[in-house]
């Protein structure tokens with residue numbers, strides 16, 4: 001019997017283009033999936049269109065920014081997850097975020113605060129002996145503050161640091177925490193942006209790194225992005241300041 005047959009993955013922000021590919025790939029690996037999103041209709045359509053096994057996928061309503069609902073959302077889960085993936089994300093242009101705190105705050109709420117809220121609830125439920133892994137989708141934009149996207153980047157930097165600490169917190173319970181530090185993906189969050197085509201990854205390619213996450217804390221899909229990640233980390237501030 002497949003070792004994952006009795007295991008369940010909870011995907012938070014499951015209407016993301018990457019998360020949808022994760023649903024398909026987790027099912028292929030034998031997992032059951034609880035797909036949680038604000039947009040349950042779109043997920044239900046996705047399941048039908050792709051002919052996914054409806055006995056193995058449950059669609060749940062989840063709003064990352066409605067923090068007060070998170071404990072009840074977790075309590076109501078019929079099965080407590082073996083794996084939790086946080087993929088909710090929100091991006092607005094940096095100049096807009098600098099001039100309109102409402103949208104900057106929304107990025108903080110979706111990219112960081114929502115993750116801290118729900119993942120802490122999941123992590124601190126010691127009665128759930130199933131839990132073996134928590135995965136957060138973070139970004140290379142959180143590695144260095146850069147002119148073009150530092151408001152969004154700061155929310156991802158905070159999320160990565162939260163995940164790093166959570167990994168230490170959960171190590172004694174043998175629960176692994178991974179941060180996917182991701183470059184450009186062809187998804188709806190980037191619609192309208194002009195990105196370097198040679199660096200854009202497809203959602204199903206990135207999903208493979210998520211569903212096959214191992215023990216490393218930081219996972220950077222794609223060799224080119226790995227190089228960029230290391231360069232960004234080492235770059236002196238005087239040079240980082242010259243980047244867009």
Ligand SMILES: NC(=O)c1ccc[n+]([C@@H]2O[C@H](COP(=O)([O-])OP(=O)(O)OC[C@H]3O[C@@H](n4cnc5c(N)ncnc54)[C@H](OP(=O)(O)O)[C@@H]3O)[C@@H](O)[C@H]2O)c1
Pocket residue numbers: 012013014015016017018019037038039062063064065066086087088089090110137138139140182183184185186187188189190
């Ligand atoms: N695409 C990239 O280049 C890139 C790079 C690095 C990191 N990432 C991260 O990867 C993750 C997945 O993004 P993606 O690329 O797949 O883009 P995406 O398709 O736009 O997915 C983002 C998802 O977040 C969901 N979301 C936004 N606010 C939410 C809320 N309050 N509650 C619940 N869900 C909410 C959106 O839901 P709706 O569908 O209902 O709007 C959307 O499905 C995000 O965390 C993103 O920041 C993306």
